[in-house]
Structure formats: C-alpha cells, structure tokens
Amino acid sequence: MSAPNKSYDPVEVTALSPQELERARDEALAAIAAAGTLDDLKQVRLAHAGDRSPLALANREIGALPPAGRAEAGKRIGAARGAVGQALKARQAELEDERDQRVLVEETVDVTLPWDRAPRGARHPLTTTQERMADVFVSMGFEVAEGPEVEAEWFNFDALNFTPDHPARTMQDTFFVGSEETGLVMRTHTSPVQVRSLLSRPLPVYVVMPGKTFRTDELDATHSPVFHQLEGLAVDEGLTMADLRGGIGVFVEGMFGEGLKTRFRPSYFPFTEPSAEVDMQCFVCRGASAEPGGDPCRTCSSEGWIELGGCGMVNPRVLVACGVDPERYSGWAFGLGVERTLMFRHGVEDMHDMVEGDVRFTLPFGMEI
Numbered sequence: 001m002s003a004p005n006k007s008y009d010p011v012e013v014t015a016l017s018p019q020e021l022e023r024a025r026d027e028a029l030a031a032i033a034a035a036g037t038l039d040d041l042k043q044v045r046l047a048h049a050g051d052r053s054p055l056a057l058a059n060r061e062i063g064a065l066p067p068a069g070r071a072e073a074g075k076r077i078g079a080a081r082g083a084v085g086q087a088l089k090a091r092q093a094e095l096e097d098e099r100d101q102r103v104l105v106e107e108t109v110d111v112t113l114p115w116d117r118a119p120r121g122a123r124h125p126l127t128t129t130q131e132r133m134a135d136v137f138v139s140m141g142f143e144v145a146e147g148p149e150v151e152a153e154w155f156n157f158d159a160l161n162f163t164p165d166h167p168a169r170t171m172q173d174t175f176f177v178g179s180e181e182t183g184l185v186m187r188t189h190t191s192p193v194q195v196r197s198l199l200s201r202p203l204p205v206y207v208v209m210p211g212k213t214f215r216t217d218e219l220d221a222t223h224s225p226v227f228h229q230l231e232g233l234a235v236d237e238g239l240t241m242a243d244l245r246g247g248i249g250v251f252v253e254g255m256f257g258e259g260l261k262t263r264f265r266p267s268y269f270p271f272t273e274p275s276a277e278v279d280m281q282c283f284v285c286r287g288a289s290a291e292p293g294g295d296p297c298r299t300c301s302s303e304g305w306i307e308l309g310g311c312g313m314v315n316p317r318v319l320v321a322c323g324v325d326p327e328r329y330s331g332w333a334f335g336l337g338v339e340r341t342l343m344f345r346h347g348v349e350d351m352h353d354m355v356e357g358d359v360r361f362t363l364p365f366g367m368e369i
C-alpha cells in the first residue's frame with residue numbers, strides 16, 4: 001500500500017500510475033477469488049474496497065494532479081474500482097448460493113425417520129381388556145350398549161327386583177348424589193343398562209354393557225370405589241340356561257384359550273332366577289395344580305378353577321318391569337369384573353397399580369387392542 005504523497009509533484013504520485021492501479025486491482029481480484037467464505041469476503045471487501053484500501057487512497061490523490069491529468073487518472077481509478085466492485089458482488093452471490101445449498105443439505109429433515117422424542121403412550125389396560133371382552137360377545141352378534149353413570153334409583157335397584165329394604169340400597173354401599181331423597185345414585189353395577197336396553201330396543205335383545213361402576217369401598221389391594229364391569233343380556237323367545245352356558249363357554253374360550261371348561265355354582269342375585277357363580281378352568285395349569293402331586297399354580301392358587309363372575313336367567317319380575325312378556329320371552333344375563341379379569345389374566349396383584357395412573361404400569365401393555 002502506498003502512503004499518500006505529500007510532495008504535490010505530479011511525477012511523484014506513484015499511487016495513480018497505471019501500473020500501480022493495475023497491481024492494486026489485480027491484488028483485489030485475486031483476494032476476492034480466493035475468499036472461500038462470506039466472512040473471508042467481508043475481510044477482503046474491507047481491505048480492497050474500504051476507505052483505507054489502496055484504490056480508495058489513490059483516489060484521494062487525484063487532487064494533487066494537474067487539472068489536465070485528473071480526468072485520465074479518475075477514469076483509470078473508476079475502472080479499477082468498478083472491476084473490484086463487480087467481482088465482489090459476483091463472489092458474494094456465489095458464496096451465498098453455496099451457503100444456501102449447504103444449509104439445505106445439512107438441515108434436511110428426514111420425515112420418514114422413527115420419531116422418538118416423546119414417549120408414545122399407551123391405552124390403559126383396563127380399557128383394552130374391557131374392549132377385548134366386549135369384542136368376544138360382539139363376534140357372537142351382541143351389540144355394545146352404554147348408560148349413564150349417575151343413575152335413577154329405579155333403574156339401579158327397583159326395576160332389577162331389589163326390594164326397598166335391600167341392604168345394598170343403603171349409603172353403606174351406595175354413593176347417593178346429594179341426599180338419599182334425590183333418588184339419584186352413582187350406579188353400583190352396569191345392570192341398569194339392561195333395563196334401559198329392554199325399554200329402548202325392539203326384541204330380541206342381545207347387548208353387552210361395559211362401563212364404570214361405583215361402591216363405597218376403600219381403595220386397597222383388591223377393592224376400589226370405582227371399578228369396571230362388563231354385563232351381558234340376551235332376551236329372546238325360548239332361551240334357556242343351556243344358552244347361557246354356551247355363551248359363557250364361547251367367551252371363556254375366545255378370551256383365554258380353546259378347550260377351557262366352565263362350571264356353575266348356585267348363587268343368588270335379585271335380578272336373576274336361577275342364579276349362578278361361574279368358574280373357568282385355570283388357563284395356566286388347566287386344573288393340573290389341583291391334582292395330587294401337581295405343581296403349584298399362582299394364577300388359580302392351585303385351585304384349578306378361577307372365579308369369573310355372576311350370571312343367571314333374567315328374573316321374570318325384571319322382564320315385567322321392562323314391559324316384556326315373561327310368558328313369551330326369557331333371557332339370560334351375566335356380569336364380569338374387568339379389574340378382576342385384568343388381575344388374573346396378567347398377574348396384576350395390586351389394585352393401586354390400576355388406578356394410580358403411573359405410566360410405568362401402563363406402558364408394558366403397549367398398544368394391545
């Protein structure tokens with residue numbers, strides 16, 4: 001870089017000589033071509049086109065020339081600065097284009113890659129178990145029916161042949177909504193949906209009714225104030241206890257495996273007559289644990305049988321309450337606990353796990369549907 005000439009002798013203004021200007025221009029063009037990044041180019045611009053660059057400094061010397069020589073020198077500097085300016089602009093565009101291409105490649109998002117930034121979640125096993133249970137009955141031609149969780153006492157008790165003094169009707173077992181005079185309860189079973197189905201559907205009726213039920217139990221390992229039932233009802237002409245046994249048998253085989261036997265034990269429910277408790281053969285040991293010398297079985301506590309739920313032929317009084325002629329129609333019904341089914345089917349031992357909402361409990365069940 002030449003220092004400004006202070007002599008005012010035109011002959012001495014070497015910065016304005018054609019050779020010197022050419023050299024400064026060529027240096028600038030070489031530096032521009034060599035700039036590999038936009039940052040490099042910024043430095044080159046400062047050094048070769050900035051206020052302190054050789055060409056800018058030479059420009060300042062024009063005033064030192066005699067008037068006759070100024071135009072010629074101005075032309076040469078203008079041409080050199082123009083060439084440098086154009087080269088800068090072109091290189092800038094080139095480098096920006098390169099950068100844009102690189103960013104496109106480097107920041108490409110492959111939308112087909114597996115997405116693992118958030119846990120996938122899983123449906124609650126009570127929901128999937130309940131749906132699986134209902135599906136077996138749907139495969140037999142049953143429809144799924146639902147009813148309200150806040151229920152009128154009449155649907156929950158009276159229509160189902162619970163006498164007014166039945167112990168289940170007290171606040172000891174039942175959540176009343178408001179005082180007992182309101183006549184509204186949190187349904188204690190899914191059976192009121194039987195009544196609603198019979199009142200609202202044409203006969204014959206084949207429905208399964210899954211849903212939440214409520215009783216005043218404390219939460220412990222085997223009880224919960226909120227639990228789920230799957231209830232089934234078939235009302236048609238000529239149905240007998242044999243149809244009930246057949247239906248339950250298909251359910252057990254569909255849910256737990258082929259060839260499993262069921263057995264009925266006499267029981268009592270106000271809304272069925274006769275009534276029975278249903279047991280199914282243990283699907284793990286198939287009864288072998290109860291044989292002499294059999295290996296112990298945790299699933300059935302070596303009983304060989306697992307308690308499934310209650311069932312029976314629909315009490316004619318219930319049919320009458322629902323406007324169905326018991327002389328012409330008969331029906332069967334059953335109720336199964338969803339929590340209980342989940343417990344023995346998957347070895348869940350504590351009710352707390354099902355209600356506490358800890359995702360570590362739910363996840364191993366995955367997305368089973």
Ligand SMILES: [Zn+2]
Pocket residue numbers: 282283284285286287289297298299300301302303304305
């Ligand atoms: Zn067993």
